[in-house]
Amino acid sequence: GNSVTQMEGPVTLSEEAFLTINCTYTATGYPSLFWYVQYPGEGLQLLLKATKADDKGSNKGFEATYRKETTSFHLEKGSVQVSDSAVYFCALSDGATNKLIFGTGTLLAVQP
Amino acid sequence: EADIYQTPRYLVIGTGKKITLECSQTMGHDKMYWYQQDPGMELHLIHYSYGVNSTEKGDLSSESTVSRIRTEHFPLTLESARPSHTSQYLCASSESGTSPMYFGPGTRLTVL
Numbered sequence: 011g012n013s014v015t016q017m018e019g020p021v022t023l024s025e026e027a028f029l030t031i032n033c034t035y036t037a038t039g040y041p042s043l044f045w046y047v048q049y050p051g052e053g054l055q056l057l058l059k060a061t062k063a064d065d066k067g068s069n070k071g072f073e074a075t076y077r078k079e080t081t082s083f084h085l086e087k088g089s090v091q092v093s094d095s096a097v098y099f100c101a102l103s104d105g106a107t108n109k110l111i112f113g114t115g116t117l118l119a120v121q122p
Numbered sequence: 123e124a125d126i127y128q129t130p131r132y133l134v135i136g137t138g139k140k141i142t143l144e145c146s147q148t149m150g151h152d153k154m155y156w157y158q159q160d161p162g163m164e165l166h167l168i169h170y171s172y173g174v175n176s177t178e179k180g181d182l183s184s185e186s187t188v189s190r191i192r193t194e195h196f197p198l199t200l201e202s203a204r205p206s207h208t209s210q211y212l213c214a215s216s217e218s219g220t221s222p223m224y225f226g227p228g229t230r231l232t233v234l
Contacts, residue, residue, distance in 0.1 A: 042220055046223075046225075048163075052228070053128075053212050053225035053227045054223075054225040055225070056224070101223075103220035105220060108153075108218070108220070109155075109167065109170065110216075110223050114164045117163065
């Protein structure tokens with residue numbers, strides 16, 4: 011079946027460091043891919059999405075490119091801030107079940 | 123800005139009590155979901171609905187029940203709460219199975 015694998019955390023970075031959170035997927039067909047962010051004490055918020063191969067989703071300085079050849083959707087940001095500290099979830103749309111499949115989440119901690 | 127609401131935000135109750143967690147959305151979405159999120163952050167789908175009078179069990183077995191009498195309302199009920207039900211419960215909705223999901227802020231339930 012379809013699945014999402016993302017790197018385990020926690021990821022600890024200093025402010026202004028470069029961020030990469032890896033996400034790979036297994037899917038039949040052409041799923042849409044998403045990154046969600048969960049700040050402490052809150053629900054998940056959609057961060058960005060990509061609906062087809064080579065699409066780049068971007069928002070708030072974060073970006074991710076849908077790579078079909080490597081089945082990846084890695085999240086990147088050039089310069090992280092303390093306010094980016096949160097849990098990040100990679101997800102794909104499962105056309106067969108009509109549901110989103112989430113990765114296990116990666117905790118990012120940014121230190122001043 | 124997503125318009126999906128959950129009440130209460132926090133609930134502490136004793137074992138054996140009946141509780142209902144409320145979830146409402148004003149976006150007119152047909153699809154709604156309940157997730158249970160454990161302290162390790164992983165999301166587990168426990169119930170979903172594709173429209174009025176439609177409810178299905180999710181991937182994780184749960185003793186809770188849901189109803190969908192109105193499009194905008196998707197309450198979750200526990201007939202007899204137990205300490206093992208202590209968790210964060212997240213409600214979500216989407217326009218279609220492959221569209222982005224919008225999440226409520228969550229209800230943190232503690233059963234003593």
